[in-house]
Amino acid sequence: MGEKSVQKKKYILETARRVFMEKGYKNVTMKDIVEACEISRGGLYLYFDSTEQIFLEVLELDAAETDDVFTENITQEDTAADILTLFLKEQKKELLRKKNTLTVAVYEYFFAHKSTDKNNMLRRQFDAGVRVLEKLIEAGIASGEFYCEDPRGAASNIMYVLEGMKIDAQTFGITEKMVDEQLLYIMQGLIIE
Amino acid sequence: MGEKSVQKKKYILETARRVFMEKGYKNVTMKDIVEACEISRGGLYLYFDSTEQIFLEVLELDAAETDDVFTENITQEDTAADILTLFLKEQKKELLRKKNTLTVAVYEYFFAHKSTDKNNMLRRQFDAGVRVLEKLIEAGIASGEFYCEDPRGAASNIMYVLEGMKIDAQTFGITEKMVDEQLLYIMQGLIIE
Amino acid sequence: MGEKSVQKKKYILETARRVFMEKGYKNVTMKDIVEACEISRGGLYLYFDSTEQIFLEVLELDAAETDDVFTENITQEDTAADILTLFLKEQKKELLRKKNTLTVAVYEYFFAHKSTDKNNMLRRQFDAGVRVLEKLIEAGIASGEFYCEDPRGAASNIMYVLEGMKIDAQTFGITEKMVDEQLLYIMQGLIIE
Amino acid sequence: MGEKSVQKKKYILETARRVFMEKGYKNVTMKDIVEACEISRGGLYLYFDSTEQIFLEVLELDAAETDDVFTENITQEDTAADILTLFLKEQKKELLRKKNTLTVAVYEYFFAHKSTDKNNMLRRQFDAGVRVLEKLIEAGIASGEFYCEDPRGAASNIMYVLEGMKIDAQTFGITEKMVDEQLLYIMQGLIIE
DNA sequence: CATGAATGAGAGTTCATTCAT
DNA sequence: GATGAATGAACTCTCATTCAT
Numbered sequence: 001m002g003e004k005s006v007q008k009k010k011y012i013l014e015t016a017r018r019v020f021m022e023k024g025y026k027n028v029t030m031k032d033i034v035e036a037c038e039i040s041r042g043g044l045y046l047y048f049d050s051t052e053q054i055f056l057e058v059l060e061l062d063a064a065e066t067d068d069v070f071t072e073n074i075t076q077e078d079t080a081a082d083i084l085t086l087f088l089k090e091q092k093k094e095l096l097r098k099k100n101t102l103t104v105a106v107y108e109y110f111f112a113h114k115s116t117d118k119n120n121m122l123r124r125q126f127d128a129g130v131r132v133l134e135k136l137i138e139a140g141i142a143s144g145e146f147y148c149e150d151p152r153g154a155a156s157n158i159m160y161v162l163e164g165m166k167i168d169a170q171t172f173g174i175t176e177k178m179v180d181e182q183l184l185y186i187m188q189g190l191i192i193e
Numbered sequence: 194m195g196e197k198s199v200q201k202k203k204y205i206l207e208t209a210r211r212v213f214m215e216k217g218y219k220n221v222t223m224k225d226i227v228e229a230c231e232i233s234r235g236g237l238y239l240y241f242d243s244t245e246q247i248f249l250e251v252l253e254l255d256a257a258e259t260d261d262v263f264t265e266n267i268t269q270e271d272t273a274a275d276i277l278t279l280f281l282k283e284q285k286k287e288l289l290r291k292k293n294t295l296t297v298a299v300y301e302y303f304f305a306h307k308s309t310d311k312n313n314m315l316r317r318q319f320d321a322g323v324r325v326l327e328k329l330i331e332a333g334i335a336s337g338e339f340y341c342e343d344p345r346g347a348a349s350n351i352m353y354v355l356e357g358m359k360i361d362a363q364t365f366g367i368t369e370k371m372v373d374e375q376l377l378y379i380m381q382g383l384i385i386e
Numbered sequence: 387m388g389e390k391s392v393q394k395k396k397y398i399l400e401t402a403r404r405v406f407m408e409k410g411y412k413n414v415t416m417k418d419i420v421e422a423c424e425i426s427r428g429g430l431y432l433y434f435d436s437t438e439q440i441f442l443e444v445l446e447l448d449a450a451e452t453d454d455v456f457t458e459n460i461t462q463e464d465t466a467a468d469i470l471t472l473f474l475k476e477q478k479k480e481l482l483r484k485k486n487t488l489t490v491a492v493y494e495y496f497f498a499h500k501s502t503d504k505n506n507m508l509r510r511q512f513d514a515g516v517r518v519l520e521k522l523i524e525a526g527i528a529s530g531e532f533y534c535e536d537p538r539g540a541a542s543n544i545m546y547v548l549e550g551m552k553i554d555a556q557t558f559g560i561t562e563k564m565v566d567e568q569l570l571y572i573m574q575g576l577i578i579e
Numbered sequence: 580m581g582e583k584s585v586q587k588k589k590y591i592l593e594t595a596r597r598v599f600m601e602k603g604y605k606n607v608t609m610k611d612i613v614e615a616c617e618i619s620r621g622g623l624y625l626y627f628d629s630t631e632q633i634f635l636e637v638l639e640l641d642a643a644e645t646d647d648v649f650t651e652n653i654t655q656e657d658t659a660a661d662i663l664t665l666f667l668k669e670q671k672k673e674l675l676r677k678k679n680t681l682t683v684a685v686y687e688y689f690f691a692h693k694s695t696d697k698n699n700m701l702r703r704q705f706d707a708g709v710r711v712l713e714k715l716i717e718a719g720i721a722s723g724e725f726y727c728e729d730p731r732g733a734a735s736n737i738m739y740v741l742e743g744m745k746i747d748a749q750t751f752g753i754t755e756k757m758v759d760e761q762l763l764y765i766m767q768g769l770i771i772e
Numbered sequence: 773c774a775t776g777a778a779t780g781a782g783a784g785t786t787c788a789t790t791c792a793t
Numbered sequence: 794g795a796t797g798a799a800t801g802a803a804c805t806c807t808c809a810t811t812c813a814t
Contacts, residue, residue: 005794024304026219030788040796045789104304107364111217111297116366123365153378157354160375164356171300172316173309182353185346189382198777222804233779238806391773410690412605416809426775431810490690493750497603497683502752509751539764546761547736549743557686558702559695568739571732575768584798608783619800624785 009047010061012037017058021100025055025108055109059121062102080140081191087133088183091162095169095179104170126163130155137190146190158186202240203254205230210251214293218248218301248302252314255295273333274384280329281376284355288362288372297363322352330383339383351379395433396447398423403444407486411441411494441495445507448488466526467577470519474569477548481555481565490556512549516541523576532576544572588626589640591616596637600679604634604687634688638700641681659719660770666715667762670741674748674758683749705742709734716769725769737765 015037019028028051034044048054078086094101110122118124133155140146148154161182168174208230212221221244227237241247271279287294303315311317326348333339341347354375361367401423405414414437420430434440464472480487496508504510519541526532534540547568554560594616598607607630613623627633657665673680689701697703712734719725727733740761747753 026301027305029786031786041789042791042797043795046794050788107360108219108301108304110364111301112220114364114366120365122361126361126365150378150381153374153381156371156375157350157378160354160357160361161350162357163360164353164358167300167356167360168315168319168353171303171307172313172319173307178349181346182349185343185350188343188346201777223806224804234805235780235807236778239777243805412687413691415807417807427809428776428811429774432773436809493746494605494687494690496750497687498606500750500752506751508747512747512751536764536767539760539767542757542761543736543740543764546740546743546747549746550739550741551743553686553742553746554701554705554739557689557693558699558705559693564735567732568735571729571736574729574732587798609785610783620784621786621801622799625798629784 005047012039012044012047013054013058013061016054017062017102020055020058020105021102023105025051025105026112028055028105052109055105058102059106063121079145080136080143081145081187084133084136084140084190085187087136088158088186092176092179092183095162095165095174096176098169103166107167107170126159129159129162133158140190145192147192148190154190161186198240205232205237205240206247206251206254209247210255210295213248213251213298214295216298218244218298219305221248221298245302248298251295252299256314272338273329273336274338274380277326277329277333277383278380280326281351281379285369285372285376288355288358288367289369291362294363296359300360300363319352319356322355323348326351333383338385340385341383347383354379391433398425398430398433399440399444399447402440403448403488406441406444406491407488409491411437411491412498414441414491438495441491444488445492449507465531466522466529467531467573470522470526470576471573473519473522474544474572478562478565478569481548481551481560482562484555489552493553493556512545515545515548519544526576531578533578534576540576547572584626591618591623591626592633592637592640595633596641596681599634599637599684600681602684604630604684605691607634607684631688634684637681638685642700658724659715659722660724660766663712663715663719663769664766666712667737667765671755671758671762674741674744674753675755677748680749682745686746686749705738708738708741712737719769724771726771727769733769740765 012033016028016033019032019036023032030041030044030051033051033054034041037044048057106122110120116123130152134151137146137148137151137154141148141151165174165179165182205226209221209226212225212229216225223234223237223244226244226247227234230237241250299315303313309316323345327344330339330341330344330347334341334344358367358372358375398419402414402419405418405422409418416427416430416437419437419440420427423430434443492508496506502509516538520537523532523534523537523540527534527537551560551565551568591612595607595612598611598615602611609620609623609630612630612633613620616623627636685701689699695702709731713730716725716727716730716733720727720730744753744758744761
């Protein structure tokens with residue numbers, strides 16, 4: 001595949017991404033993507049065989065590009081509490097962003113392709129989140145900022161709460177106030193006053 | 194609609210329920226339900242106009258029948274901790290039930306029919322859950338069983354966690370161990386040792 | 387068929403008549419008639435096998451009931467011109483009546499059941515009209531009221547014009563002025579000034 | 580839509596035209612046209628969305644192609660009587676053509692889409708016919724060929740008669756003799772002997 | 773007689789997918 | 794590589810007609 005083709009493929013993925021953000025996963029047809037991309041039906045099939053393949057490659061591209069805005073913003077001087085606050089702030093931003101989000105599409109996809117495989121993207125992300133938070137909490141305990149008897153439990157708790165809020169945001173809406181209250185509750189459970 | 198029709202309608206709803214449990218919401222066609230019920234195409238239309246109508250009536254029937262297995266099992270002598278434990282045990286059972294569940298269908302439906310309306314079923318259930326848990330925690334505090342500075346936050350925390358675990362159960366699976374650990378974490382955050 | 391049945395049949399025909407007036411012939415389904423009559427589906431089939439049969443019986447009933455409002459209003463003293471004027475006035479009334487009319491249904495039916503048979507209802511009516519008008523014109527000539535070299539041609543001319551106006555009334559509308567002008571033209575072609 | 584598509588579209592319209600001539604308007608389904616054209620179900624939908632759209636485009640094509648066989652045959656030397664005779668001869672030919680005619684379909688369509696709008700095709704055609712005939716009659720009067728006190732009335736009379744005969748031709752048939760007699764009657768009403 | 777539930781044929785419509793150009 | 798016309802399977806929905814009660 002030549003240079004040109006690579007670019008076109010990327011163009012299709014970016015355009016398809018917008019389509020998935022708007023319509024979720026199951027609602028999206030090859031026709032939708034063809035029309036959004038303004039290419040020919042046959043043209044799309046040169047690059048992709050199905051909406052599933054396109055969606056998975058959109059997710060891959062996403063993963064590759066995300067590359068932690070989060071870690072980039074951490075400096076040496078930051079305390080564990082600072083970092084956790086930063087992390088939660090990022091999550092909150094994500095949660096409240098109503099439109100530009102693949103959340104619905106991702107859940108729709110994984111509902112239909114549930115797998116307990118270690119490679120399941122959602123699972124990897126969840127596990128990774130728990131690990132990072134656990135380390136962070138342990139670091140906070142070590143530095144005397146946090147008190148917590150079960151860092152693993154606390155880390156999981158945060159991840160489950162975030163997952164729960166993400167769903168609620170997409171099904172019946174969630175207000176900034178609700179998010180703030182819960183994040184505050186979480187922080188206060190950890191911080192030594 | 195006579196007595197007989199009422200029974201048939203119920204039969205269709207029960208059969209459709211199984212179909213929704215198996216295939217989620219969006220995958221289900223009138224044809225699927227017709228075939229599952231072993232009735233004619235036109236026959237189904239005598240009772241329902243669309244899969245959406247069927248689904249909503251399935252949910253209604255569910256709500257009517259659920260009628261709190263939970264509250265039925267509470268006796269006068271139970272302490273707040275007992276009741277909370279019972280509640281969490283019920284939730285755990287629900288969570289781990291892999292097949293017999295409308296969870297996926299419900300989320301799929303509400304992804305597509307997101308509404309911040311007070312009448313949104315998911316919202317009502319969430320709010321009701323928070324209210325019940327808050328009362329319970331306050332009762333536990335009053336009886337000296339629990340310690341908690343923010344009963345509302347704790348109640349919300351539990352509901353979000355349950356929501357999060359429900360999703361995880363349906364997307365990448367969740368083990369009994371994971372559930373137990375998190376429920377334990379929650380209980381220990383409340384109980385005075 | 388008992389007395390009661392005869393009444394019910396008549397009731398159905400009268401109700402169906404209204405339906406045909408509203409929707410024409412082809413648009414009417416057995417369901418429409420069942421609903422308009424507020425009887426059961428099976429019930430209708432006890433009396434009629436198809437919309438066609440119903441429609442034909444509606445026409446028969448009509449023919450039986452029409453029984454010439456026209457001839458009833460003619461008295462001995464009326465001149466030919468008086469009678470012709472009366473006839474055209476009746477036709478005009480019929481033409482301008484927008485709603486209560488089976489015209490569209492009748493044409494739709496006979497488009498689909500064209501027959502050059504002498505018994506074709508439209509043909510019988512046309513021929514009868516020509517005959518009556520011809521006699522009338524001849525009577526007018528005899529009495530010195532009219533001048534006409536081809537009474538048969540004039541009679542046919544009137545009938546064709548009425549037919550043409552009936553169609554126009556049902557397809558693009560026709561104003562009272564248009565009708566009056568044409569009827570005046572016809573009368574002036576006959577009357578000796 | 581490329582050159583090829585334009586041809587195919589025309590092919591479909593021509594084929595559909597035949598179908599409408601055979602079955603009228605309301606009886607024609609997308610399936611009928613698909614089968615007549617020997618194309619696939621989906622193929623037809625690439626070009627047209629409904630039988631109504633197809634029908635209207637058939638009418639447009641017709642209007643575009645008709646382009647007055649009539650006016651083409653008029654020469655400078657023709658007298659008004661010659662032209663009127665030619666016109667009526669054309670109409671007679673049209674009237675007696677039993678099969679190759681959209682008449683029934685057109686009336687069926689306009690029964691269901693009655694509109695007093697100036698743009699109603701039938702109305703435009705009627706008005707245009709009246710105008711042309713009126714001019715012609717006035718020309719004939721000026722040249723001493725015709726005698727007529729109400730050229731407008733005479734013109735309308737001719738158009739209504741033609742409309743009436745068209746209907747009769749499609750419902751109970753009309754013989755060449757009947758047409759000839761009536762056209763003769765009309766001509767004799769105008770010509771000075 | 774009368775009911776109305778039930779059936780199944782058939783029309784409309786949309787899309788994934790292929791293929792000649 | 795790229796196009797877009799073409800196909801056909803799958804779904805939705807409506808009715809004429811039947812039949813057990």
